[in-house]
Amino acid sequence: MTTRDTQLAEQLSATTLLRFATAGSVDDGKSTLVGRLLHDSKSVLTDQLEAVEAASLSRGQDTPDLALLTDGLRAEREQGITIDVAYRYFATARRRFILADTPGHVQYTRNMVTGASTAELAVVLVDARNGVVEQTRRHAAVAALLRVPHVVLAVNKMDLVDYAEPVFAAIAEEFTAYAASLGVPEITAIPISALAGDNVVEPSANMDWYGGPTVLEHLETVPVSHDLTGCHARLPVQYVIRPQTAEYPDYRGYAGQIAAGTFRVGEQVTVLPSGRTSKIAGIDLLGQAVDIAWTPQSVTLLLEDDIDVSRGDLIVPSGDAPATTQDIDATVCHVADRPLTVGQRVLLKHTTRTVKAIVKEIPSRLTLDDLSQHPDPGQLVANDIGRVKVRTAEPLALDSYADSRRTGSFLLIDPADGTTLAAGMAGESFATAEAVRPADDEEGWDF
Structure with a gap:
C-alpha cells in the first residue's frame, strides 16, 4: 500500500458513518434535493452527470434534472415519481453517508419503513407552498415509530414563496409541535431550494434571515446518538467453524457479526435460547487474535467449554441476557x-x-x-x-x-x-395463561 493509500485509509477510518433517509410527499422535490446534495458535494461521477444532462436535454430541459440521479427505474422516470428505495453512498472529508431516498406516495409507505429502519436521521421535505400535509404527518409518525433519533424538516421551494421568513416559520412551528408530540427527540428545520441550491450545500444569499446550518453541514455534524458500541452486547451465531486440520485439531469457533456492544476475552457469556454459560477463551478478527471486539466487526468467538452452539443461537454477556x-x-x-x-x-x-x-x-x-x-x-x-x-x-x-x-x-x-x-x-413480551398445549399437527404447526 502506498503512503497516499495509507493516508486515505486512515482518513476514512477516522470519519463516522451516518445512515439517513429522505421522505416527503409527491412532487415536494425529494429526488431533486438528493441530486443537488450529490452534485454540489462533488459525489457524482462525470459519466453519470453526462447521462443526466443527455436525458434532460432529450426531454426538452435546458438544465440537468438532478432528480434523475436517484430515480433510476424506468417507471420512475416515466411517471416522475420515486417508487423504489434508492440507496446512494457518498463521503465528504468529515463523514461517510448511506442515503436511502424513499418514495413519497401513500401506497409506498412500506418502502419508507424499509429505508428508514436503520436510519439515524430522517430528512422530511415539505413544499413551502403547501405546508404540512397529511403525508408529512405520516412520515413523521413512521420516523417516530421506527425511533429515528434525528429528524430534519427541509422546507423546500422557498424560491416559489419569495424566500419569505414568515412562511418558513409557520411551517417549522407546526411540524415541530406535531413531531414532538410523537416523541421525536430532535427536530431541525432548514429553509431550502433544492432546484436553486439554496442552503443544501452552500449557504443561501437569498435568505440572510436564516443563521442555521445548511443541509450538508447538519448531516456532517449531527451526533450519531445511537452508538451501538454502548448497547447490550449481542452476537448472533452465523456459522460454526471447525477446521479439522492437524494444526488446529480442537478448534471450535462461533462466527458472526457483532450486532451491538463489545465482547472481551475472559468475559462470561450465555448462549441463548439454551441458557448454557461459558467464558470467552479467545477472539479471532481477520485471522488475528484480539482481546476485544465491537460492533459491527465480524469475529469468531472461542469458548472455554465445549457446549452445544449452532447457527441461530445468540451469545450475550451473562449479566445482560434478554429473556427468552x-x-x-x-x-x-x-x-x-x-x-x-x-x-x-x-x-x-x-x-x-x-x-x-x-x-x-x-x-x-x-x-x-x-x-x-x-x-x-x-x-x-x-x-x-x-x-x-x-x-x-x-x-x-x-x-x-x-x-x-x-x-x-x-x-x-x-x-x-x-x-x-x-x-x-x-415490544414487551406478553404472558399467556398456562394451559395444556395441543398436540402438534401432522405438519408441526400447532404449538
Whole structure:
C-alpha cells in the first residue's frame, strides 16, 4: 500500500458513518434535493452527470434534472415519481453517508419503513407552498415509530414563496409541535431550494434571515446518538467453524457479526435460547487474535467449554441476557401484497435464527392520518401498520425495539415461497395463561 493509500485509509477510518433517509410527499422535490446534495458535494461521477444532462436535454430541459440521479427505474422516470428505495453512498472529508431516498406516495409507505429502519436521521421535505400535509404527518409518525433519533424538516421551494421568513416559520412551528408530540427527540428545520441550491450545500444569499446550518453541514455534524458500541452486547451465531486440520485439531469457533456492544476475552457469556454459560477463551478478527471486539466487526468467538452452539443461537454477556419467550407482542408494517390474517402460519426470522410461528391475534391497526387505533381489524394489508401477537415454535431471545433496533426487529415470511410478509418491532413480551398445549399437527404447526 502506498503512503497516499495509507493516508486515505486512515482518513476514512477516522470519519463516522451516518445512515439517513429522505421522505416527503409527491412532487415536494425529494429526488431533486438528493441530486443537488450529490452534485454540489462533488459525489457524482462525470459519466453519470453526462447521462443526466443527455436525458434532460432529450426531454426538452435546458438544465440537468438532478432528480434523475436517484430515480433510476424506468417507471420512475416515466411517471416522475420515486417508487423504489434508492440507496446512494457518498463521503465528504468529515463523514461517510448511506442515503436511502424513499418514495413519497401513500401506497409506498412500506418502502419508507424499509429505508428508514436503520436510519439515524430522517430528512422530511415539505413544499413551502403547501405546508404540512397529511403525508408529512405520516412520515413523521413512521420516523417516530421506527425511533429515528434525528429528524430534519427541509422546507423546500422557498424560491416559489419569495424566500419569505414568515412562511418558513409557520411551517417549522407546526411540524415541530406535531413531531414532538410523537416523541421525536430532535427536530431541525432548514429553509431550502433544492432546484436553486439554496442552503443544501452552500449557504443561501437569498435568505440572510436564516443563521442555521445548511443541509450538508447538519448531516456532517449531527451526533450519531445511537452508538451501538454502548448497547447490550449481542452476537448472533452465523456459522460454526471447525477446521479439522492437524494444526488446529480442537478448534471450535462461533462466527458472526457483532450486532451491538463489545465482547472481551475472559468475559462470561450465555448462549441463548439454551441458557448454557461459558467464558470467552479467545477472539479471532481477520485471522488475528484480539482481546476485544465491537460492533459491527465480524469475529469468531472461542469458548472455554465445549457446549452445544449452532447457527441461530445468540451469545450475550451473562449479566445482560434478554429473556427468552415464545409469545411475541410487536408492531409490524405489512409489506406484502397478500394480507396477513389471524391464524396464518409464517416463519419468523430474528437475526440468524428462523423458526415456525402462528399469528395468534391482530389486536389493532394504526391509522397514520390521526394516529388512532382501529381495533380487531382481522387482517393487515399492504402498507398497514398494526399490532400482532405471534406464537413461535421455539423460544427466541428478542430485545425490546426501544432498546435495540438490531436485535429487537424481525421479519415474518411466507413459508410457501419465502416472500417477506411484514417487518416487526418487538415490544414487551406478553404472558399467556398456562394451559395444556395441543398436540402438534401432522405438519408441526400447532404449538
